[in-house]
Amino acid sequence: MTTPIISNITAATGAGTTAAATPQLPQQTLGQQDFLNLLVKELSTQDPMQPMSNTDFVAQMAQFTTLQQTQAMQQGISQLGVDQQFTQASTLLGHTVTLQTGKGAAPLQGTVTAVLLEGGTPEIVVNGAKYDVSQLYSLSVTNTQPTTGPKPARLGAKTA
Numbered sequence: 001m002t003t004p005i006i007s008n009i010t011a012a013t014g015a016g017t018t019a020a021a022t023p024q025l026p027q028q029t030l031g032q033q034d035f036l037n038l039l040v041k042e043l044s045t046q047d048p049m050q051p052m053s054n055t056d057f058v059a060q061m062a063q064f065t066t067l068q069q070t071q072a073m074q075q076g077i078s079q080l081g082v083d084q085q086f087t088q089a090s091t092l093l094g095h096t097v098t099l100q101t102g103k104g105a106a107p108l109q110g111t112v113t114a115v116l117l118e119g120g121t122p123e124i125v126v127n128g129a130k131y132d133v134s135q136l137y138s139l140s141v142t143n144t145q146p147t148t149g150p151k152p153a154r155l156g157a158k159t160a
Contacts, residue, residue, distance in 0.1 A: 035064050082120050089115045089122035089133050097124070098138040099131050107137055 039060070046052055092112040099108045114125035123130045 032064075032068070082117075085133070086115065086117055086122045089124055092124055092133075092136075092139065096140045097126060097136055098140075099126060099135045100137045101131070101135060 039057075042052070093115060094111065096109065096111050099110075101108050108126065108131075110126040112124045112126055113128075116123045116125065116130060118130070122133055124133060124136075125131075
């Protein structure tokens with residue numbers, strides 16, 4: 001035996017019906033359209049002698065709005081994490097790194113020549129091959145000063 005509200009929700013959402021042509025996966029989240037469908041169904045099937053109060057409607061809408069904002073904030077924070085990982089990986093450009101490529105394998109050493117974002121995870125390119133940043137074993141700074149040639153003039157030095 002189903003209660004009236006459960007059968008109304010089932011009818012409003014289409015739960016319990018099967019599509020012969022295409023099987024559908026269950027939806028994991030409720031969207032705004034689902035909320036509005038439930039609200040309309042609830043309004044149309046409520047007892048006219050004991051209608052739902054306005055405060056109940058406002059409370060439901062406030063809860064739904066809060067849920068939507070929380071989900072949007074979660075997506076923003078996730079994207080911020082990906083951006084931060086990419087930025088950190090970008091600082092490795094031009095540096096000599098040592099990578100641990102597998103258990104028992106000899107460490108690989110080379111210079112990072114590129115940073116790629118594949119599947120939301122940054123990867124570094126060393127010796128023409130892509131590696132996950134988590135494989136980084138050590139990092140050393142390459143010498144950026146020229147070793148030969150004229151020495152740069154010091155500030156405030158007298159020239160002849």
